Amino acid sequence: MKATLKIWRGLDAKAGHFETHEVPFEPGQSVLDGLRWIRANRDPSLAIRFSCINANACKECMMELDGETVYACTARLEPREMVVKPLHNKKLVRDLVTEIAPPAERFKG
Amino acid sequence: MITRDLATYAIIKEVEAGRGSPHGGAYLSFEHCSEAALRAAFGPVIDRLAANKIDLTKMPVEVAPIAHYHMGGVVADVRMETQVPGLLLAGEAVGGANGANRLSGNAITEALVFGRRAGRSAADRVRAGAHGFRPADARAALDLVTADGGRRDINTAAMIQRLQATMADDVGPFRTGTKLERALKNIADIAAALGEHPPGDGQAFDAQRIDWLDLRNMVVVARVVAEAALRRTESRGAHQREDFPGMLPQWHVNQTARLSGGGIVLKSAPVAAEVAAQ
Numbered sequence: 001m002k003a004t005l006k007i008w009r010g011l012d013a014k015a016g017h018f019e020t021h022e023v024p025f026e027p028g029q030s031v032l033d034g035l036r037w038i039r040a041n042r043d044p045s046l047a048i049r050f051s052c053i054n055a056n057a058c059k060e061c062m063m064e065l066d067g068e069t070v071y072a073c074t075a076r077l078e079p080r081e082m083v084v085k086p087l088h089n090k091k092l093v094r095d096l097v098t099e100i101a102p103p104a105e106r107f108k109g
Numbered sequence: 110m111i112t113r114d115l116a117t118y119a120i121i122k123e124v125e126a127g128r129g130s131p132h133g134g135a136y137l138s139f140e141h142c143s144e145a146a147l148r149a150a151f152g153p154v155i156d157r158l159a160a161n162k163i164d165l166t167k168m169p170v171e172v173a174p175i176a177h178y179h180m181g182g183v184v185a186d187v188r189m190e191t192q193v194p195g196l197l198l199a200g201e202a203v204g205g206a207n208g209a210n211r212l213s214g215n216a217i218t219e220a221l222v223f224g225r226r227a228g229r230s231a232a233d234r235v236r237a238g239a240h241g242f243r244p245a246d247a248r249a250a251l252d253l254v255t256a257d258g259g260r261r262d263i264n265t266a267a268m269i270q271r272l273q274a275t276m277a278d279d280v281g282p283f284r285t286g287t288k289l290e291r292a293l294k295n296i297a298d299i300a301a302a303l304g305e306h307p308p309g310d311g312q313a314f315d316a317q318r319i320d321w322l323d324l325r326n327m328v329v330v331a332r333v334v335a336e337a338a339l340r341r342t343e344s345r346g347a348h349q350r351e352d353f354p355g356m357l358p359q360w361h362v363n364q365t366a367r368l369s370g371g372g373i374v375l376k377s378a379p380v381a382a383e384v385a386a387q
Contacts, residue, residue, distance in 0.1 A: 036266070045316055
């Protein structure tokens with residue numbers, strides 16, 4: 001079985017595009033598992049941010065899945081097309097990565 | 110309940126013998142326990158499992174040992190200062206705090222005690238105007254972060270997975286000289302494939318650039334762990350050599366590693382707690 005991830009990509013929130021990848025699917029996998037599979041097997045340039053991988057502890061992998069805000073590590077992958085986008089109400093960094101750190105904890109560029 | 114190292118050994122040996130579970134572990138069953146007993150022991154975890162259609166009273170679950178702690182780390186003094194000016198340590202990054210094995214629960218203490226000491230040292234440094242950061246020293250690293258590398262010819266995400274698999278398979282809890290030599294060859298291949306010039310465009314959050322910078326450090330740490338494990342021809346605590354079972358008095362030492370001209374120099378040092386007791 002396969003899952004299909006339709007992923008928003010870009011460096012400019014107003015000028016992105018979608019890329020679609022099929023990934024192997026088995027029950028129990030997370031959306032983050034699918035995104036990591038794409039990076040290791042198809043396109044390592046895909047920007048995602050995560051730390052704990054699946055402990056629901058670091059909150060780094062927050063993104064929008066079919067329009068809902070989720071943690072990619074706890075959202076379950078399903079054998080259908082799923083649309084993944086960066087958080088629309090946070091400043092875009094790149095692809096699925098947005099600026100989510102509290103303002104006082106951000107590095108000044 | 111058997112101790113963690115024995116459970117780890119049993120699972121790894123079953124998997125090696127071809128009797129592992131589908132994903133390379135073993136089955137853990139709580140089917141003999143009542144729901145009330147499981148809820149008392151695990152609390153909200155039971156609800157998390159239920160949300161994923163897992164009922165411990167009715168089905169076994171797959172488990173496998175993973176690396177979740179490392180006894181090695183950076184050498185620090187009692188103020189958590191290192192030999193790199195301004196680099197302070199806390200928590201698990203501190204080397205040698207647990208000797209050859211760790212007791213469950215010590216990691217929290219390491220975070221709190223060493224964190225408090227490191228915080229005090231950092232405050233002392235700021236008050237003294239001696240934070241130690243010089244932009245000129247950081248220039249070479251910052252250039253690597255921002256350089257327009259252009260190349261996208263290496264799959265850095267796959268290389269990280271390969272390095273992790275190498276360390277899990279050949280530098281795991283049960284080691285042999287053959288496995289460690291094979292790991293060092295793999296690590297050297299990965300380091301060579303990295304090259305000197307970073308991939309990617311150097312713009313915001315370039316995932317390949319981040320992987321590449323991480324990997325440059327990961328291969329050095331991997332080499333230190335594998336070389337120290339190869340040199341230590343005995344078994345002690347979390348380091349078990351199947352080709353050298355049993356502890357040897359001449360290995361009652363800590364090993365330290367230092368980068369020197371691209372190589373890693375390993376030395377043996379007396380165990381710090383015993384030096385302090387003299």
